[in-house]
Structure formats: C-alpha cells, structure tokens
Amino acid sequence: MRLQPEMNHFYSRLKVLQYLTILLFLFFLSAFWYLQVIHHDYYSQLSEINHLRIVPLRAPRGAILDCRGELLAGNRPSYNIAIYRSEFNSAREALSNIRSFFPLRPEEATAALQNDRSIPLNRPLVIRGDASFEEVTLVESRKVVYPNLLVEVEPKRLYPYHQLAAPMMGYIGELSLNEIKDPAYRRFKAGDLVGQLGIEKTYNHYLAGTDGWIKQMVNSKGSQVRVLQRQEPQPGKTITLTLDSRLQQYIESLFNGLRGAAVVLSPQSGEIMAMVNSPSFDPNLFARRLSSVGWSEWLGNPFYSLQNRCIQNLYPPGSAFKLLIAIAALEEEVITPSAKLYCYGAIYLYGHRFSCHALGGHGLVDLYKGIVHSCNVYFYQLGQRLGANRIAAYAHELGLGVKTGIDLPYEKEGLIPTPQWKEAQWGEKWNPGETISVAIGQGAVQVTPLQMAVFVSAIANGGTIYQPYLLEKVADSSGRVLVRNHPKVSRRLSLKPGTLEQVRKGMWGVVNDNGTGWRAWVEGIDMAGKTGTAQLVSSKSGVSDEMLPPDLRSHAWFVGFAPFDHPEVVVVVLVENGGAGGVAAAPIAGKIFKAYFSIKEEAKTAGRPTLSTASQGSKSISSQK
Amino acid sequence: MWERRLLANFDWSLLALVIVTAAVGVLLIFSATHKTAQPHLYLTQLLWVGIGLGFLLIILFFDYHFLAQISKYIYSISLLMLIYSLLFGSEVSGVRRWIRLGGFSLQPSEVAKIATLLLLAYYYAEMEKVVLRFKDVIIPGLIAALPAGLVAMQPNLGSALTFVAIYLGVSFVAGARLRTLGQIILVLLLIAVVSWFTILKDYQKERLTTFLQPRLDPADAGYQVRQLKIAVGSGGIWGKGFLSGSQSQLEFVPAQHTDFIFSLLAEEEGFVGIVLMLALYLGILLRILNSAKVARDPLGVFITGGFLSLFLFQLSTNISMTVGLMPTSGLPIPLLSYGGSYMIATLAGVGLVLNVRMRRTVN
CATH class of the missing domain: 3.40.710.10 (DD-peptidase/beta-lactamase superfamily)
Structure with missing residues (x-):
C-alpha cells in the first residue's frame, strides 16, 4: 500500500473522531441506563397514569323501607362532571385548561383542589356534583375537544319524605378524616359517601354498596382504546325498618x-x-356533594335540628x-x-x-x-x-x-x-x-x-x-333476606x-x-x-x-x-x-x-x-x- | 471500470451491519404504524431500502474520483431542486421540503447532503494542503452554507444544521487547525445570534425555550420531551415487548415511526434492545472509520470521514432528543427512521464508503 505523507495527519484526525464516537456511545449508554434502569419505576408509573384510566361505577346505596315497604330513603340518578388530571402537571392547570369551556364557581374550584390530594391521578376528580342536563349535554357534545372531562353517573341519595323521621334516619356525607383512619371504614376511600347519623350511620355497612370501575386504556387524545377490566358495582343492601x-x-x-x-x-x-x-x-340537603349549602341552611334555622x-x-x-x-x-x-x-x-x-x-x-x-x-x-x-x-x-x-x-x-x-x-x-x-x-x-x-x-x-x-x-x-337487591332481626x-x-x-x-x-x-x-x-x-x-x-x-x-x-x-x-x-x-x-x-x-x-x-x-x-x- | 479484485476489498461486514439495522428499522416501523391509518408503511420502507441498496450498488460501479469530479453538477442540480421546492414544492404542515415526482415525493435536501459532502471532499482534496487556515475554509463554508440556507428557509432548522456538521466534519478530517475550527464556530455562533433576532420563527424559538424550561407548556414541545422520557424510562431493562409499548402505540409519543422511532425501540425492547442497537451502530461507525483509515488518498479519507461526521451527527442528535437532552428538532435517525429520500441518501453514503474501500489498492 502506497501511503502518502499527509495520510499520517489525517490518521490522527480520524483517531480523534474514533474517540469521540466511543465517548458519545458511552454517554448514550449511561443516559439510557439512567432513564431505563435507575428511574424505571418512576417513568413506569407515569406511563401507567398516562394510558390507564379508572372510570368509577358508583354503586347505588341500599334503600331504606318502612315496615310496610314504603320507601324512606332511595336513590335518584344524578350526574357529576369530573376531570382527569394525568395529562396536566397539576390539578390547577387542569382546571385552567377547561376554564373557558366549563367555568367553575370559586368554591367548586377550592373543593376540587382540596380533593385533588386524596384522589389518585388515574381517577377523575369531581368538579361539579349534580350537574344539570344542559351541562351534561355540553360536556358530552365536546368530548372530542375535551376528552379529559367525564360525565359520571352517581346514584344520589333521595329522601322522598324529606324531614320525616330525619334525625333517626340520618344523612350521608363524604368520608371524614377520622373515618379514613377508622378500620371499620377500611373499604371506603376519600370522597366516598357514608352514613353520618342515624340509621344511615349504624347500618352503613349494609347500605353502602361497593363501587365498581372500568379500567380503560386511553390514547394520547384521551379516547378509549379498549377496556382492560371491568368490575361491576355491588349495590348496597336494602334495609327494612320496624318504623311505620x-x-x-x-x-x-x-x-x-x-x-x-x-x-x-x-x-x-x-x-x-x-x-x-x-x-x-x-x-x-346533605346528600349533595361539594356543597356546604346544607350546613349553612341548617345552621341559621331554629326550626332545623x-x-x-x-x-x-x-x-x-x-x-x-x-x-x-x-x-x-x-x-x-x-x-x-x-x-x-x-x-x-x-x-x-x-x-x-x-x-x-x-x-x-x-x-x-x-x-x-x-x-x-x-x-x-x-x-x-x-x-x-x-x-x-x-x-x-x-x-x-x-x-x-x-x-x-x-x-x-x-x-x-x-x-x-x-x-x-x-x-x-x-x-x-x-x-x-x-x-x-x-x-x-x-x-x-x-x-x-x-x-x-x-x-x-x-x-x-x-x-x-x-x-x-x-x-x-336486611335484603339484597333481588329481595333475598340476608338478616332478619x-x-x-x-x-x-x-x-x-x-x-x-x-x-x-x-x-x-x-x-x-x-x-x-x-x-x-x-x-x-x-x-x-x-x-x-x-x-x-x-x-x-x-x-x-x-x-x-x-x-x-x-x-x-x-x-x-x-x-x-x-x-x-x-x-x-x-x-x-x-x-x-x-x-x-x-x-x-x-x-x-x-x-x-x-x-x-x-x-x-x-x-x-x-x-x-x-x-x-x-x-x-x-x-x- | 469493474474488476474482479475490487471484490477482494469489499466490506461485507459493513453492508451486513447496515442491512441488519435497516431490517430492524422495518420491524420497528411495523410496530409503530400497524394500528394507525397507514398500517403498510413498513412495506414502503422495505421498498425504500431496496431502492437505496440499488443506488448503493450503482455507486459502487463508478470510481469515487469520477463521482467527486461530477459532484459539482450534482450539487448544482440539488441546489436548483431546493429552490424549486421552496417555490413550488408541496407543503406539509407549513414546511416546503418535498418535490413530487410521479407517485413519489423527493426531499431535495437529502440529495444536497450527499452532493455537498462529495463536493467538499473534492474541493479539499484538490487543494492538496495538509494544514487548513481560515481562508482555506471560507469557500467550503459557502458551499455548505448555500444548501443550508435554502433548507433553513423551508423552514427546517435541524436539516440545515446537518450541512454544518458535514462542513465541520470534512474540514476537521481535511486538517483544519484547531484555531481555524474555533474561528468557524465563532462565525456560526454569530450567525445563530443574528438569526435568533431576525429569521427564526416563533415555533422554533419556542422549542428551544421549552426545552430549557420543559414545564412551561405541557401541551406542546415540553410535552413531547416529557412523553419521550416516559416512553424510554418505562421500557426498563427488558422492554414492554414488541408491539406493546403503550407510549408509542397509544400515540403519546408523536411521529413514532420517523423522528422518535428510537424511543419506540427503547420502550418495547428496553435497555437490552438499546445496547444491541447501539452495538450495531458502533459497528457501522467503526467500519466506516476503518475504511477512512485505509483509504488510498485524501479524497477517500475526506469522503468517508465526512460521511462519518454526517452519520454521527444525525445519530447523536436523534438519540439526545430521545433521552430528553436536546430539543425535538425533527431529525431522523439513520437507517431506522421511516423516509424514502433519507434512507436512499444514507445508503448512497454507505455506497460511497464501500466504494472508497473497494478501490484502495486499485492502480
């Protein structure tokens, strides 16, 4: 091989390129090692939050009947508007994203931000409870533009006789901080409604159903790709009282x-x-979620107790x-x-x-x-x-x-x-x-x-x-008697x-x-x-x-x-x-x-x-x- | 022109490494697109690989000296094509970078890359200097700047930078003094600063700034960087498995069959896949370096050295982007990313390297 004199010079330059190449590759390897091995768990979790969503299927609460089968407490269908936050850096950002389309009242925003901490990222955050028909239609019609919004069906507690026997019947409200720590409420999670007084509280374990959920895979646009798992909600038990x-x-x-x-x-x-x-x-008045209306109405009224x-x-x-x-x-x-x-x-x-x-x-x-x-x-x-x-x-x-x-x-x-x-x-x-x-x-x-x-x-x-x-x-939803007192x-x-x-x-x-x-x-x-x-x-x-x-x-x-x-x-x-x-x-x-x-x-x-x-x-x- | 003994110096291993890499690319493209509106893109890519190998073969038949001699014509034609595409090219999302030829679209910038590489190598080889001073690199600088400028006007900043890489690479191998290189870089920085305030479009600035501050706007550029890192990181050691990368399959990572195909590999095949892939790339680069070292004359060294810089630049920028160390700049990765012109240009470049090595002992 005939080697020209200047080839030596090129050779040293090529050597430099060779070292540069090897250095770059070592650098790439460590970069991938850093992301894929050291921080794998972190990114794995983010990836799941990205594409796995939980759509809650709220279980209806068991009915309360009087001794002759008259309905004292039942449910009516209601709709919540909820938002998925996983695509955003924070709940605040998620809320500001929809602000122009679905404005929230200040107290709703405050309540939502408060709940943000206790509700997992792959679950929706309720921003409006008991939404009107117009609001539901609005959200449903713009699903493509705002795929992070969800209309969630929630059976809402209804007391058809209003004040009748109310202090004995009780009411329901969101799980309190003390109850979260209470082992008796282990199967409930933040945001769940539980009995707070009266029969609703005593027999909460019968009345409360077990919520189901749909675990769905969504794409980057937030639309469902397929359902991975579905857990049907278990409705609460029906309670018959001796009350006439x-x-x-x-x-x-x-x-x-x-x-x-x-x-x-x-x-x-x-x-x-x-x-x-x-x-x-x-x-x-207490069956509403995200509402302090019940309390304020009660607090100022001497004919309420x-x-x-x-x-x-x-x-x-x-x-x-x-x-x-x-x-x-x-x-x-x-x-x-x-x-x-x-x-x-x-x-x-x-x-x-x-x-x-x-x-x-x-x-x-x-x-x-x-x-x-x-x-x-x-x-x-x-x-x-x-x-x-x-x-x-x-x-x-x-x-x-x-x-x-x-x-x-x-x-x-x-x-x-x-x-x-x-x-x-x-x-x-x-x-x-x-x-x-x-x-x-x-x-x-x-x-x-x-x-x-x-x-x-x-x-x-x-x-x-x-x-x-x-x-x-106590009877199940099909009427089979489970407990007779x-x-x-x-x-x-x-x-x-x-x-x-x-x-x-x-x-x-x-x-x-x-x-x-x-x-x-x-x-x-x-x-x-x-x-x-x-x-x-x-x-x-x-x-x-x-x-x-x-x-x-x-x-x-x-x-x-x-x-x-x-x-x-x-x-x-x-x-x-x-x-x-x-x-x-x-x-x-x-x-x-x-x-x-x-x-x-x-x-x-x-x-x-x-x-x-x-x-x-x-x-x-x-x-x- | 063709002699039997040419085959004696044929670098079969480089060709094999390149073909294996391109084949992996076809598989990855299948994974990236099989559930989209274009499920047959992997077949098209296979066609591009075939055509690219055809070009590679054709290039082998001509002595690289001859190719270097005619490079000024190829260069001129490619410039004309760039101008044509700017004026009459089909616009895809606001960027004019395509010329439609029959059923195919041609990216003139890819032709210009190879032409610029050849012309620069030819120019420096004809100069017959061992040490290059600043005045020696001015004309080559203009040779690179012309297509770079035209490409930047498309606008395609990433590709424009590729010409800078070719220029720097060839000049470095050709013997530019460190001081000269420093001067070149100073000039480039000056151009960069000036263009920031004059010609850079807002979206280009945004990409650069959101990279520095990725939390600024998750819906756009920062979002991409974040999703890329999630894709790579969630792959772990063994990956999520072929066709099962949720980040890519569910389109959290955009353009997963072109610019971000490496993140798909990272997600589905994991760190193990990355190591094997990097080994393939390292093999290719070392073979190219080896060809440069054993080249018969400066022209051969410059061509192979220049192509090495081009390849290394494209590889590094794409990988840096994938691991979130660089802004997303629209630069594909050689041999893996989907794209006809790009694949053909890369394989043509490989053809030039094979060509130089084949003829190391001729004459």
Missing part, C-alpha cells in the same frame, strides 16, 4: 310548631314503630318517675298498696317544705290514689324511705339512666343521682333533701324519652327489658307478683279514673298511663308555668300503654316547655293511641299482608310470655 311511616307522619303532624319527641314501640318486642323528633331537618331527642336529649322525667318509686317501694316493702299516707298539700322534711301540686292536699292517699293524682307528698315519703341508692338501683334495673342499646349512634346514658355520684362529680356531700326531689323525678335525674319507653314497656309486659330496635331485616331481651326482672299489677292499675286510673292524664282518654281504647311535668325552675318561687318565659316552662310528659289487658303498644310523648304533662302531652298521646289502633284496624280490613303479619308476630310473642 304512616304513624310517624301522623305524629309529626301533631308536633307541628312544638319542640319535643315521641316514641311508639311494642312492649312485647322492643320494635320501634315511630320515633318522632321535632324540629327535624331535610337530609336531602339534627338532634335525635328520643336518645340524645336528657330530660328530668318529673312525675312519670313516680312509677319507678312505686315499684321500688313495693319491692322493698317500704309500703303496701293499701297503706295510706296523709297529704296536707305539703310536707316538711329535713327542715324544708316540700309542696304538692294540690294546694289543699290530697288527704288520705294510698298507692292507687298516689299514682292517679300524682301526689307528691305520698311519693316524697316513699323516696325518703327508699333512699337515693335504692332508687338508683331500681332505676338502672328498669332501664332508666342506662343506655337502651338501640341500633342508633350517639345514644346518651342519662343519670340517676346517688351520693357517690355527687361526691365524685362535684366533691360535695349529698343533701338528704335531694332524695326527696329525686322521688318526684326532679333534681339531677335525667333520662331520655326512649328510656322511658323501655321502662314503661317493662311495666306493661311484666318485667322484661327489651333492647329497642329499628331494623327489621329478632327481639333481644336485655334482662328479665324477677319482681314480686302483684307489684307491676298495682302500678298498672294506678296507671289505668290516671287516664280512666279522673286522674291527671284524663285528656289522653280515647273512646274504645283501654289505655293506662302517667303524666309528668318536669320543672326547670324551682316551684318554691310560687310562680305558675304560664308566667314563666317559654324556655323555662316545664317539660310535659305522658307515658302510657294499651290495651290494658294485653299491652301491644307503648307511647311516650315529651313536649319541651309544654307545661303540664296532663295538658300538653296527654292529648297528643291519646291521638297517637287512636291513630295506632285505627291504622291497625284499617290494615286488617284492607287485608294488607305486611301489617297483619307484623301484628300477628307481636301477638305470638305476647302469647309466649
């Missing part, structure tokens, strides 16, 4: 303009047929508590039914004057008369003989001052005061005079209306404490024969023998009851209720059961600041009894199977007793 919506509705109408509570239950099983709270609220007064509010039972004193006194043999005490209209005990409501006194009073006329002086003396500790023990035994165990959240316990309690709570010595107040259900005695109902049930049924309940059965006996009291009979007799007299509860009397219904007037200010001041400002007037109670021979219904009525129990509460109770029996009668003649089986069921229980 007709009775409930009627009672609520009786409470129109009043504040108070009423409980109707079966003394033979504890099943609740009506649970009235007034005022109430409209749970439909989430409070389930039947289990959450505590009231002194007033004279209705005398039934307990009577039972305790008979059991402890501090009195006999026929033993008479004299009422002068007042009595001096421990250096204090304790008055009776009859100014001239009741004269000679035995147990029957004491109950019928609600003689304070008679029961002061029984209370004195019993002492606070024995009263509290009997109260607890009979369901007062203890939780009933109803299937609702946030039940309150109440209180039957004892010297030990006072010592522990206030560090003060028990004043014997306090026992006298306790004897007529005043002082620190605090019970819930439901506790009173359980207590009266025990009187009516012969001493069985049932755990009150609302759930009748049965009455639960908390305890059976072994009382002396005759004790409850004497008390019942007295209660009969309250309504039927010119007693304090005569206004409850209804023709054709053989009922028994007891009134109560729980004073909020001391009666010693001598002012009558009518002269007090409305919020200091006494709470009016009436508790009762019917029919007298074979009790099948217990009614408890409480009217807050209603004044005398016999005036404010007894007439309402009478109407409730009347309604109960007429609805029952109507169902029988109409041959409606649901109610007739229900009443047969309660009869069979009563015959077992």
Whole structure:
C-alpha cells in the first residue's frame, strides 16, 4: 500500500473522531441506563397514569323501607362532571385548561383542589356534583375537544319524605378524616359517601354498596382504546325498618310548631314503630356533594335540628318517675298498696317544705290514689324511705339512666343521682333533701324519652327489658333476606307478683279514673298511663308555668300503654316547655293511641299482608310470655 | 471500470451491519404504524431500502474520483431542486421540503447532503494542503452554507444544521487547525445570534425555550420531551415487548415511526434492545472509520470521514432528543427512521464508503 505523507495527519484526525464516537456511545449508554434502569419505576408509573384510566361505577346505596315497604330513603340518578388530571402537571392547570369551556364557581374550584390530594391521578376528580342536563349535554357534545372531562353517573341519595323521621334516619356525607383512619371504614376511600347519623350511620355497612370501575386504556387524545377490566358495582343492601311511616307522619303532624319527641314501640318486642323528633331537618340537603349549602341552611334555622331527642336529649322525667318509686317501694316493702299516707298539700322534711301540686292536699292517699293524682307528698315519703341508692338501683334495673342499646349512634346514658355520684362529680356531700326531689323525678335525674319507653314497656309486659330496635331485616337487591332481626331481651326482672299489677292499675286510673292524664282518654281504647311535668325552675318561687318565659316552662310528659289487658303498644310523648304533662302531652298521646289502633284496624280490613303479619308476630310473642 | 479484485476489498461486514439495522428499522416501523391509518408503511420502507441498496450498488460501479469530479453538477442540480421546492414544492404542515415526482415525493435536501459532502471532499482534496487556515475554509463554508440556507428557509432548522456538521466534519478530517475550527464556530455562533433576532420563527424559538424550561407548556414541545422520557424510562431493562409499548402505540409519543422511532425501540425492547442497537451502530461507525483509515488518498479519507461526521451527527442528535437532552428538532435517525429520500441518501453514503474501500489498492 502506497501511503502518502499527509495520510499520517489525517490518521490522527480520524483517531480523534474514533474517540469521540466511543465517548458519545458511552454517554448514550449511561443516559439510557439512567432513564431505563435507575428511574424505571418512576417513568413506569407515569406511563401507567398516562394510558390507564379508572372510570368509577358508583354503586347505588341500599334503600331504606318502612315496615310496610314504603320507601324512606332511595336513590335518584344524578350526574357529576369530573376531570382527569394525568395529562396536566397539576390539578390547577387542569382546571385552567377547561376554564373557558366549563367555568367553575370559586368554591367548586377550592373543593376540587382540596380533593385533588386524596384522589389518585388515574381517577377523575369531581368538579361539579349534580350537574344539570344542559351541562351534561355540553360536556358530552365536546368530548372530542375535551376528552379529559367525564360525565359520571352517581346514584344520589333521595329522601322522598324529606324531614320525616330525619334525625333517626340520618344523612350521608363524604368520608371524614377520622373515618379514613377508622378500620371499620377500611373499604371506603376519600370522597366516598357514608352514613353520618342515624340509621344511615349504624347500618352503613349494609347500605353502602361497593363501587365498581372500568379500567380503560386511553390514547394520547384521551379516547378509549379498549377496556382492560371491568368490575361491576355491588349495590348496597336494602334495609327494612320496624318504623311505620304512616304513624310517624301522623305524629309529626301533631308536633307541628312544638319542640319535643315521641316514641311508639311494642312492649312485647322492643320494635320501634315511630320515633318522632321535632324540629327535624331535610337530609336531602346533605346528600349533595361539594356543597356546604346544607350546613349553612341548617345552621341559621331554629326550626332545623339534627338532634335525635328520643336518645340524645336528657330530660328530668318529673312525675312519670313516680312509677319507678312505686315499684321500688313495693319491692322493698317500704309500703303496701293499701297503706295510706296523709297529704296536707305539703310536707316538711329535713327542715324544708316540700309542696304538692294540690294546694289543699290530697288527704288520705294510698298507692292507687298516689299514682292517679300524682301526689307528691305520698311519693316524697316513699323516696325518703327508699333512699337515693335504692332508687338508683331500681332505676338502672328498669332501664332508666342506662343506655337502651338501640341500633342508633350517639345514644346518651342519662343519670340517676346517688351520693357517690355527687361526691365524685362535684366533691360535695349529698343533701338528704335531694332524695326527696329525686322521688318526684326532679333534681339531677335525667333520662331520655326512649328510656322511658323501655321502662314503661317493662311495666306493661311484666318485667322484661327489651333492647329497642329499628331494623327489621336486611335484603339484597333481588329481595333475598340476608338478616332478619329478632327481639333481644336485655334482662328479665324477677319482681314480686302483684307489684307491676298495682302500678298498672294506678296507671289505668290516671287516664280512666279522673286522674291527671284524663285528656289522653280515647273512646274504645283501654289505655293506662302517667303524666309528668318536669320543672326547670324551682316551684318554691310560687310562680305558675304560664308566667314563666317559654324556655323555662316545664317539660310535659305522658307515658302510657294499651290495651290494658294485653299491652301491644307503648307511647311516650315529651313536649319541651309544654307545661303540664296532663295538658300538653296527654292529648297528643291519646291521638297517637287512636291513630295506632285505627291504622291497625284499617290494615286488617284492607287485608294488607305486611301489617297483619307484623301484628300477628307481636301477638305470638305476647302469647309466649 | 469493474474488476474482479475490487471484490477482494469489499466490506461485507459493513453492508451486513447496515442491512441488519435497516431490517430492524422495518420491524420497528411495523410496530409503530400497524394500528394507525397507514398500517403498510413498513412495506414502503422495505421498498425504500431496496431502492437505496440499488443506488448503493450503482455507486459502487463508478470510481469515487469520477463521482467527486461530477459532484459539482450534482450539487448544482440539488441546489436548483431546493429552490424549486421552496417555490413550488408541496407543503406539509407549513414546511416546503418535498418535490413530487410521479407517485413519489423527493426531499431535495437529502440529495444536497450527499452532493455537498462529495463536493467538499473534492474541493479539499484538490487543494492538496495538509494544514487548513481560515481562508482555506471560507469557500467550503459557502458551499455548505448555500444548501443550508435554502433548507433553513423551508423552514427546517435541524436539516440545515446537518450541512454544518458535514462542513465541520470534512474540514476537521481535511486538517483544519484547531484555531481555524474555533474561528468557524465563532462565525456560526454569530450567525445563530443574528438569526435568533431576525429569521427564526416563533415555533422554533419556542422549542428551544421549552426545552430549557420543559414545564412551561405541557401541551406542546415540553410535552413531547416529557412523553419521550416516559416512553424510554418505562421500557426498563427488558422492554414492554414488541408491539406493546403503550407510549408509542397509544400515540403519546408523536411521529413514532420517523423522528422518535428510537424511543419506540427503547420502550418495547428496553435497555437490552438499546445496547444491541447501539452495538450495531458502533459497528457501522467503526467500519466506516476503518475504511477512512485505509483509504488510498485524501479524497477517500475526506469522503468517508465526512460521511462519518454526517452519520454521527444525525445519530447523536436523534438519540439526545430521545433521552430528553436536546430539543425535538425533527431529525431522523439513520437507517431506522421511516423516509424514502433519507434512507436512499444514507445508503448512497454507505455506497460511497464501500466504494472508497473497494478501490484502495486499485492502480
């Protein structure tokens, strides 16, 4: 080979090129190593977010029915507008991208940005809940231009009767921060709607369905290439309550303009047929997503209340508590039914004057008369003989001052005061005079209306404490019954024969023998009851209720059961600041009894199977007793 | 002109490496397009490879000295074609770079590349100087600048830069002093600064700026860079498998059968595929270097050295773009990217290298 002299020079230049080439290749290798090996996981994830999308298929929440199959809570179809953020650097950017096409209200944007952190990138972020038909059409028609927008179908909770039984039914709302941490809510994720109160909360695990999803592969334009996986939503279970919506509705109408509570239950099983709270609220307002409208509407409105007064509010039972004193006194043999005490209209005990409501006194009073006329002086003396500790023990035994165990959240316990309690709570010595107040259900005695109902049930049924309940059965969407609830006996009291009979007799007299509860009397219904007037200010001041400002007037109670021979219904009525129990509460109770029996009668003649089986069921229980 | 002993120096391994690479390219194009509106592009590419190999063969028949001598005519014709395409060429998305010939479209810039390479090599070889000073590289500079300018007017900035690479490469091999090279680069920078404020289009500026600030606008240039990196990174060591690269198949990476075919390879065949592919390319480049080293005369060295620079430039810019180290500039990768003119020009260049080596011992 003939090598020209200058070829050497070129050779060195070519060598440089060769080194450059090899260097470049080493550089390329390390660049690919960096991206493909070191940062593979990161880019892998980004690639998945790019092309895998989750379209949620929201499961409908289970329906809530009343005892006759009437729909109390159902669903209606609604549409959410949601956005996929994966193509954008941030949710903020995604929102600004659609701003001109689909403007958001400032509070919607804030809510969406807040949710952005908790919702995975491959899932859509809801930007408008319950969109209008026009909005849905608009988004659907521009799908090609805005493929990141999604119209999502969401069954929305609907309470067709609005405020009916609302504090008991509850409402639903987005999973709270505390619930996210709660293992009981493990299967729920941020943004899911769960029961927040009442039946919706207690039976959320039945009612909440399991959302499904479509895992789809999308191309760069955001349109679906194919469906990779599809998980069908599992609808929630249907719950049937023991509640009778007709009775409930009627009672609520009786409470129109009043504040108070009423409980109707079966003394033979504890099943609740009506649970009235007034005022109430409209749970439909809370079913909305991304909306604070419900709250603000409620907060400023005195005729709105989430409070389930039947289990959450505590009231002194007033004279209705005398039934307990009577039972305790008979059991402890501090009195006999026929033993008479004299009422002068007042009595001096421990250096204090304790008055009776009859100014001239009741004269000679035995147990029957004491109950019928609600003689304070008679029961002061029984209370004195019993002492606070024995009263509290009997109260607890009979369901007062203890939780009933109803299937609702946030039940309150109440209180039957004892010297030990006072010592522990206030560090003060028990004043014997306090026992006298306790004897007529005043002082620190605090019970819930439901506790009173359980207590009266025990009187009516012969001493069985049932755990009150609302759930009748749980069925799947095809109607197959999964769970059937049965009455639960908390305890059976072994009382002396005759004790409850004497008390019942007295209660009969309250309504039927010119007693304090005569206004409850209804023709054709053989009922028994007891009134109560729980004073909020001391009666010693001598002012009558009518002269007090409305919020200091006494709470009016009436508790009762019917029919007298074979009790099948217990009614408890409480009217807050209603004044005398016999005036404010007894007439309402009478109407409730009347309604109960007429609805029952109507169902029988109409041959409606649901109610007739229900009443047969309660009869069979009563015959077992 | 044709002698049996020419075959004795024929670089079969270079030809084999080139054909294997082009074949891989056909497969990748199949993967990139089989689900699109043009599912048969891989067959067309196969045709381009065939035609390119035909050109390669034709080039082998002529002595490269003869080709260098007639290069000024080819160069002139290619300039005319560039002007014609600017005036009457068919416009594709705002860029006039095609001349339609019957059923085919011809990219005159590809012809101009090979012609410029030949002419520069011829010019320096005729100059017969060992050391080049600045005045020696002025005329070659103009030779390269003419087609570069015309291509830049199409506008196609990336391709215009290719002429700069050819010019720098040939000048470097031909013996330009380092100082001279430095002066050339200074002049180029000056041109760059001036054109930034005068002729660069907004979209071109945007590509450069979004590259520096990729988060500026995800919907456009920065988006491409991001998607490319995702495609490459998600490929991992073993890749997602042939035909299963979601980034490419679902069109998150644009132009995946032309400019970004290397990212498809990275995604579907993974790091392993990349290593094998880079090995093929390295083999090709080293064979070309070897041909340059054993060339009979300066002209042979300049032609092969110039083609090496061209090839290396195109390869490096495309790969840098793929790994997100350079703005997306519309430069394809040799032998893999889809494109008739481009494939034919590349194979013609390979033909020139084979030609130089074949004739190293002739005469």
